[in-house]
Amino acid sequence: MSFQDILLQQLANGLILGSFYALxxxxxxxxxxxxxxxxxxxxxxxxLGAFIGFVVLSFLSAFLGDSWTGILCSMVLSMIAxxxxxxxxQRVAYQPMLSAPRLSILITxxxxxMILANLVMALTDGEYLAFSTDLGYxxxxxxxxxxxxxQMVLVGAAAVxxxxxYLFVHKTMYGKAMRAIAIDQDACRLMGxxxxxxxxxxxxxxxxxxxxxxxxxxxYYGSIHFFMGFVVGLKAFTSAVIGGIGSIPGAMLGxxxxxxxxSYGTQIPFIGTEWKDxxxxxxxxxxxxxxxxxxxxxxxxxxx
Amino acid sequence: xxxxxxxxxxxxxxAGMLLFGQVHAADLKIGIMIPTTGSEATSGKDMENAIKxxxxxxxxxxxxxxxxxxxxxxxxxxxxQQGTAAANKLVSADVAAVVGGYCSGATLPTLxxxxxxxxxxxICAANSTKLIDxxxxxxFQINSTGFDQVNTAVELFEKxxxxxxxxxxxxxxxxxxxxxxxxxxxxxxxxxVVAYEVVNKGEQDQxxxxxxxxxxxxxxxxWTAYYADGALVIKQLxxxxxxxLIAVGDGSNSPKLLEIAGKAAEGVYCFxxxxxxxxxxxxEFHAKYKQTFNQEPDxxxxxxYDGMNLMADAITRAGSTDxxxxxxxxxxTSGFTGIAGPISFTDKNTLARSNFVTLIAKDGKWTxxx
Numbered sequence: 001m002s003f004q005d006i007l008l009q010q011l012a013n014g015l016i017l018g019s020f021y022a023l024x025x026x027x028x029x030x031x032x033x034x035x036x037x038x039x040x041x042x043x044x045x046x047x048l049g050a051f052i053g054f055v056v057l058s059f060l061s062a063f064l065g066d067s068w069t070g071i072l073c074s075m076v077l078s079m080i081a082x083x084x085x086x087x088x089x090q091r092v093a094y095q096p097m098l099s100a101p102r103l104s105i106l107i108t109x110x111x112x113x114m115i116l117a118n119l120v121m122a123l124t125d126g127e128y129l130a131f132s133t134d135l136g137y138x139x140x141x142x143x144x145x146x147x148x149x150x151q152m153v154l155v156g157a158a159a160v161x162x163x164x165x166y167l168f169v170h171k172t173m174y175g176k177a178m179r180a181i182a183i184d185q186d187a188c189r190l191m192g193x194x195x196x197x198x199x200x201x202x203x204x205x206x207x208x209x210x211x212x213x214x215x216x217x218x219x220y221y222g223s224i225h226f227f228m229g230f231v232v233g234l235k236a237f238t239s240a241v242i243g244g245i246g247s248i249p250g251a252m253l254g255x256x257x258x259x260x261x262x263s264y265g266t267q268i269p270f271i272g273t274e275w276k277d278x279x280x281x282x283x284x285x286x287x288x289x290x291x292x293x294x295x296x297x298x299x300x301x302x303x304x
Numbered sequence: 305x306x307x308x309x310x311x312x313x314x315x316x317x318x319a320g321m322l323l324f325g326q327v328h329a330a331d332l333k334i335g336i337m338i339p340t341t342g343s344e345a346t347s348g349k350d351m352e353n354a355i356k357x358x359x360x361x362x363x364x365x366x367x368x369x370x371x372x373x374x375x376x377x378x379x380x381x382x383x384x385q386q387g388t389a390a391a392n393k394l395v396s397a398d399v400a401a402v403v404g405g406y407c408s409g410a411t412l413p414t415l416x417x418x419x420x421x422x423x424x425x426x427i428c429a430a431n432s433t434k435l436i437d438x439x440x441x442x443x444f445q446i447n448s449t450g451f452d453q454v455n456t457a458v459e460l461f462e463k464x465x466x467x468x469x470x471x472x473x474x475x476x477x478x479x480x481x482x483x484x485x486x487x488x489x490x491x492x493x494x495x496x497v498v499a500y501e502v503v504n505k506g507e508q509d510q511x512x513x514x515x516x517x518x519x520x521x522x523x524x525x526x527w528t529a530y531y532a533d534g535a536l537v538i539k540q541l542x543x544x545x546x547x548x549l550i551a552v553g554d555g556s557n558s559p560k561l562l563e564i565a566g567k568a569a570e571g572v573y574c575f576x577x578x579x580x581x582x583x584x585x586x587x588e589f590h591a592k593y594k595q596t597f598n599q600e601p602d603x604x605x606x607x608x609y610d611g612m613n614l615m616a617d618a619i620t621r622a623g624s625t626d627x628x629x630x631x632x633x634x635x636x637t638s639g640f641t642g643i644a645g646p647i648s649f650t651d652k653n654t655l656a657r658s659n660f661v662t663l664i665a666k667d668g669k670w671t672x673x674x
Contacts, residue, residue, distance in 0.1 A: 001519035009518075009544075013511035020509075128532045130563040137543055137568070144518070146545035221508045222539055223532065223564040228508060266512035273513045274475065274502040 005144040010263040012147045016220075018259020019158035022252045023213035024236035025243070026165060027206030029251040032240070033182045034202045036102070037094060040109040042210055043233015044116035045082055047226065049211025050218035051120055053078035054129055057219075061132065068153075071133060075215045079208035086207025087200045095196075113233075120226040128225045131218050154216055161212060162252050165205065169248060178202055182246070210236075231277070238284040244297025253295060258283070332371040332625065334359065334615065335378060335394035335423075337404035337414065338608075342381040348406050351428060351608035352377060353597050355403055357589075358612035368616045369623070380414070382407040391417040399423065400625045403611045406604065408432030415443055424618070424630040428611035429604040436652050442627075444634050445654045446614065446647055447607055450478070452658035453554060453575045454485045458493070460573060460662055460673075461524055464549055470499035470522035472513065472529070472537065479529035482553055486526060498522050505533060510540045517541065524549040531556040535564035542568035549573065554660070562668050574663045574670060578644035579603045582661050582672045586643040610642030 001009070024046050031039045056074035064070035093112050097105040139148035169175035177198045181188050189195055217232075218224045239258045243250025258280060265271070265279040287294065336355050339348035359373040367373060376397055378390030387410035394402055395417060402418060405411040405427035412434060418425045419440025427435065431447040439445075461469060469490060473483035480502075487497050498520040503513055514537075517525060525541065527534045527550070534556040541550065551573040552561070562569045580586045580593075580601045589609055593601045615630075617640055622629035638648045648656045664673035 001515075001521075006515060006519055009515050010512070013509075013515065017509050017511065128560060128564065130535075130560065130566075132566075137545075141545065146543075148543055150543075217508060221536055222566060223508075223535060225506075225532070227506060231506070263512055263515075267515065272502050273510075273516065274504055276507070276512060277504065 001144045006267055007264075008142070009145045010267055011260070012145070012151065014260035014263035015155055015256065016151050016259070017263060018256035019155050020213045020217055020232065020255075021235050021239045021258050022255025023158055023161065023216075024210045024232055025239035025251040025255045026162070026248060027210045028236055028240040029243070029245055029248060030178075030202050030206040033246040033248075034178060034199055035094070035098065037105055037109065038237070039094075039206075040106070040233065040237075041089065041112035041116060042207070043229035043231075043236065044113045044120075045086060045207045045229070046210040046214040046217075046232055046236075047120065047224070047229030048085065048116060049078050049082045049208075049214030050224040050228065051124075051129075051214075052081050052211070053215030053218055054131060054224060057131070057133070071215075071219055075212060078215050079211045082211035082214075083204040083208035086203040090200060090203040117226055117229070124226060126226060128223045131222050131224065133219050133222075150220065154220055157216065158213075161209060165209070166248065168205075174198065174201060235280055238280050241284060241292075241294055242287055244294030247294070247296045250294055250296035257295075330371040331374045332368055332619070333397065333399045334373055334375050334612070335397070335399035335402040335404075336375050337378045337380055337387070337390050337394060337402055337411075338406050339382040339410065340377065340379040342383065342386075344382040344407055347429075347602050347604060348379075348382070350602035350605050351404065351406060354589075354593065354601065354605040354608035355428075355612045357593060357596055358609045358616075362613070362616050368619050369625075371625075373616070378404075380407065380410040382410050384410055384413045387411060387414050388417065390414070395421040395423060400627075401425070401615050401619070401630060403615050404428060404608070405430040408435060411435060412438055415439055418442055422627045422631075424615070424627060424634055426611040426615050426634070428607045436654060439653055441653070442631055443653060444614075444637075444649055446611055446642075446644075447577070447604075448655050448657075448659045450554075451482060451485050452655075453660040454482065454489050455658040456575050456660040456662060457486060457526060457551060457553075458489050460551065461490075461526075461549075464524070466495075466523040466549065468496045468498045468520070468522045468524075470501070470517050470520060470525045471497060472499075472501045472503060472517075472525065472527050474505050474529035474533065475502050476505075476529070479553070479555060482528040483526075486528070503533065503537070507533065508536060510537050511544070513537065514540045514544045514546070518544055518546055522548065524551060526551045526553070527556060528553040529555055531558040531561035532564070535561045535569070538565045538572055539568040551575070557663070557670070559670070562665055562670070566668075569665045569668075572665045573673060574665070575660045576663050576670070577603060578606055578659050578661055580606045580643075582663060582670075583643055583645075584672070585641075585645075589643050606642075606644045610644050610647065613642060614640055614647055 027042050053074045056077045060070045093108050097108050177193050181198055239254035240251050243254025262276050262279055266273045266276050338351045359375055363372050378394045380387035380390045391414035401424040403426045406429045408430040411430040415438045419442055425443040427445045429447050431449045433449050471483040473479035490497055499517055534552050554575050557574050557576045580590050586606050618630055618633040622633040640647045645659050650656050662673045663670040
């Protein structure tokens with residue numbers, strides 16, 4: 001492979017990785033935007049998305065086979081299930097803590113994260129589960145660069161979801177209400193906006209996006225385990241901070257940027273792939289020191 | 305008449321008692337040390353079964369030097385303290401020899417006890433290199449030490465005409481040592497290691513690694529770590545269009561690897577301990593074991609079976625149960641063919657060859673490679 005080949009191949013790889021980060025980062029940023037909560041359980045909802053998708057898919061494959069239809073159906077069902085779970089978590093764990101000091105709700109989020117991860121660990125005995133889908137290895141070969149159709153579909157699906165979200169937030173009444181709540185909750189209440197319902201909706205959308213990333217990762221990589229959400233959760237958080245936490249386009253940009261940074265960073269000679277996480281978190285530290293508001297963040301940011 | 309009847313009866317009974325007494329005195333007591341309780345109990349009991357099966361067959365065939373083998377089990381529970389207790393129990397029961405040893409950790413402290421009592425000990429499964437240094441000359445390891453698979457791996461690469469290899473490990477002691485030893489051996493042969501990579505555990509996206517490997521264009525990739533991440537590496541290498549040889553170490557010897565990697569795993573090579581299912585010579589043993597115990601033999605059944613047979617063979621060759629004679633006979637073993645392959649020893653009492661077998665993934669299953 002020539003230098004250009006490596007650059008091009010890693011562009012593709014970085015975009016795929018970045019799409020996953022971006023989808024998870026969106027939930028982080030939306031939740032932070034609306035109730036100023038860093039939902040550390042978000043990575044575990046990504047993991048749950050993969051597991052619920054796995055269960056649904058094993059059930060559906062009896063009727064539909066391991067086809068794209070089956071994957072799509074299980075993705076939608078898993079998104080709805082995890083979305084509802086997200087709302088439930090918000091109602092049970094976060095709602096009562098909203099008026100408590102910020103730190104208490106942050107610790108609650110950590111607790112939720114541990115409960116979810118350990119629950120899945122107990123249910124699966126900590127085993128790796130294998131997705132039976134084999135999406136095939138056909139793809140485009142450009143010289144030495146190889147991109148499978150599956151990879152293109154994944155990036156495409158992520159793009160569709162992100163565009164849909166952007167349109168929803170900017171073109172609908174619900175989206176407008178979300179943005180309004182991010183600015184001033186009390187004023188929204190006075191204007192007759194059902195704040196609790198909109199917060200629930202935000203959780204639903206945020207967590208179902210994470211679930212979609214989870215099941216995409218599950219079908220793409222082929223194996224899932226209870227701990228898979230941990231690092232992705234941290235990377236998504238990093239993406240959200242890079243883009244400017246609270247900003248939706250920021251989360252998308254941050255995710256893609258982080259994916260590309262990792263995939264190029266690990267190609268530097270004499271620095272092995274084991275340094276991948278060092279890149280991400282090193283950048284997070286630098287950013288927090290020099291530009292804590294992120295790329296698209298302003299000091300007095302319009303959240304969402 | 306009456307008197308002679310009485311005499312003959314008395315004589316008959318006396319002779320019978322004498323004979324019976326002789327048969328009783330001619331028992332050959334062999335100790336079995338394995339874990340029958342605790343986390344490793346399943347494997348331990350499986351080895352015990354295999355050893356007892358071997359003993360039964362030997363007895364049916366006339367025993368050893370006319371003696372009948374009786375076994376006595378000491379449970380080491382895969383624990384150093386329990387192992388010490390088990391070894392003391394066997395030694396004070398005055399066993400002629402000991403067969404067994406599953407957990408290296410539990411076997412290690414017993415070597416001194418058996419050594420002091422000068423009891424010949426065939427270690428069937430435990431294969432830590434630490435056992436070599438603790439050996440007082442009376443213990444014999446019939447399982448390859450973990451890193452013998454380097455030889456098996458290099459042999460395979462040579463046979464396939466490979467020049468450039470890529471090694472990937474995960475930074476833990478086992479996989480790193482295996483990769484390092486392979487690199488040393490390969491470069492010593494004047495061949496090239498084009499990539500030597502480390503990846504983090506639990507990492508799902510291996511695309512960066514795959515690009516690095518592909519850009520170096522190796523003829524073979526050797527993954528020395530475990531199955532869960534190995535499956536992802538294999539899958540992503542194949543997805544990226546890498547079509548040359550892939551081999552994985554025994555840490556990846558799991559059906560789960562094939563399940564996760566799916567079609568991508570077809571044709572992948574794997575190195576494995578000699579387990580019954582992959583040994584052509586073990587077919588008869590396999591059937592007998594299943595018939596006797598109504599279950600499938602586990603990973604070390606074949607080695608345990610060989611261990612007992614080797615011990616019986618050595619005692620026969622020694623011509624007595626004198627401990628030094630048995631030790632000498634064991635050390636001189638050559639051309640003993642067990643179901644897991646031929647056995648002979650190095651001057652350190654370890655197996656003289658690598659007993660790792662090479663497997664290939666075919667139709668979603670590991671099968672013996674030719």
